[in-house]
Amino acid sequence: MKRWKTAWRFLPFSLLLLLLAGCGEENLTALDPKGPQAKWLLDNMLLSIYVMAFVTIVVFAIFFIILAKFRRKPGDDEIPKQVHGNTALEITWTVIPILLLVILAVPTITGTFMMADTEPDPEVGEDTVVIKVTGHQYWWQFDYENEGFTAGQEVYIPVGEKVLFELHSVDVLHSFWVPALGGKMDTVPGITNEMWLEASYADVYKGKCAELCGPSHALMDFKLIALERDDYDAWVEGMQAEPAEPEDELVAAGQEVFESQSCIGCHAVGGEGMATGPTLTNFGDREVFAGYLDIEDEGALAQWIKDPKSLKQGTLMPGYEGQINDEDMEALIAYLKSLTVLDNE
Structure with missing residues (x-):
């Protein structure tokens, strides 16, 4: 009896999990x-x-x-006829x-x-x-x-x-x-x-x-x-199209950081660079980076550049912890977010 009481106690939670399983x-x-x-x-x-x-x-x-x-009734003593x-x-x-x-x-x-x-x-x-x-x-x-x-x-x-x-x-x-x-x-x-x-x-x-x-x-x-x-x-x-030269000073400084830190060795921009990692030509048009992180979260983006393995276990992207100061990081992020191909996206 105790087992049945325990089972009934968890029934509402089981039904809730069943409903949530259909959510996405x-x-x-x-x-x-x-x-x-x-x-x-x-x-x-x-x-x-x-x-x-x-x-x-x-x-x-x-x-x-x-x-x-055809259930057995009182008085049914004979075996039914076998066919x-x-x-x-x-x-x-x-x-x-x-x-x-x-x-x-x-x-x-x-x-x-x-x-x-x-x-x-x-x-x-x-x-x-x-x-x-x-x-x-x-x-x-x-x-x-x-x-x-x-x-x-x-x-x-x-x-x-x-x-x-x-x-x-x-x-x-x-x-x-x-x-x-x-x-x-x-x-x-x-x-x-x-x-x-x-x-x-x-x-x-x-x-x-x-x-x-x-x-x-x-x-x-x-x-x-x-x-x-x-x-x-x-x-x-x-x-x-060929990427336009940045007009904003901060974005231009970020481009210099991007190229000096060998980012272009893995990430192509407008056909320039390698495609060892995801192409960044339209990085600013995206809603997320690394597959799941909000692109508007500049803190997460900075952390991704410094130590990507802390956010995505097993990623092959190298970290730049200690190689980029706060001022250069701000400029680099401004440059990355400026990479768009459509104004209406």
């Missing part, structure tokens, strides 16, 4: 589809649930009817499951072929956007090879168009996933996987690495920004 960040859910792939996935899940619910209700209804109608079987019933309970499997199989097979079709959209043709995605510990690199530039941590696509992704990894197994737009796919070292996504609405969609890839796996987030075609083209032009 905006756009980080597969239950609010914003693209054709995600809509098909949700529809197929619902179809499976309806079929399972139908089977469950029928089985339990028959069970309780038999339990009530070999009922051909009609056996055919019925064989045919019904086959029909249910067909109902599940047809949309599953057609949807699988639909999602595996990585051929360019005929309506878009040569203008189809192709993005090479590379997973790193613990950030994402997006190479727009036809356009000739690289983006990091945020990937931009045009609305209403089929966008092709070529998935790679340089270290361990990662998994590229934008829940509101489609399913996940692994990035495997030495292997190129292909997938496509389409956004039906202009919005910011959150993405995650869905494969355990190290101690900071949970912080390997990114964003997919879907823009109308004109806005997307303007963003591409901004990424392709």
Whole structure:
């Protein structure tokens, strides 16, 4: 009895946890589809649930009817008549499951072929956007090879168009996933996987690495920004343009710090520098850095530059503790936040 009382005591907390398990960040859910792939996935899940619910209700209804109608009653001393079987019933309970499997199989097979079709959209043709995605510990690199530039941590696509992704990894197994737009796919070292996504609405969609890839796996987030075609083209032009010389004295001083501290050896800006780390061409347009930290939090940004491993375990970025004084740090942060490509973002 004590055990039952204890179990009932924790029931409200269990129900609360169950409800909270369904809560999540905006756009980080597969239950609010914003693209054709995600809509098909949700529809197929619902179809499976309806079929399972139908089977469950029928089985339990028959069970309780038999339990009530054929239960042993007082005076029933004789064993019921034993029969070999009922051909009609056996055919019925064989045919019904086959029909249910067909109902599940047809949309599953057609949807699988639909999602595996990585051929360019005929309506878009040569203008189809192709993005090479590379997973790193613990950030994402997006190479727009036809356009000739690289983006990091945020990937931009045009609305209403089929966008092709070529998935790679340089270290361990990662998994590229934008829940509101489609399913996940692994990035495997030495292997190129292909997938496509389409956004039906202009919005910011959150993405995650869905494969355990190290101690900071949970912080390997990114964003997919879907823009109308004109806005997307303007963003591409901004990424392709040469960075303007800073007019503000503080920003100019920050650029000098950036270059003198060899930051450009890992982070490219406007095509200048290496891409060992995330490209910073549009750093000021981002809402977060390091995958999860608010870009407006200058204290966190300074701490990231000084000692990144204190904020993201396992990151390969070196720290600059003791190498940059407070005045230079203020200038460096001003420079980083000045790196934008669109005024309206």
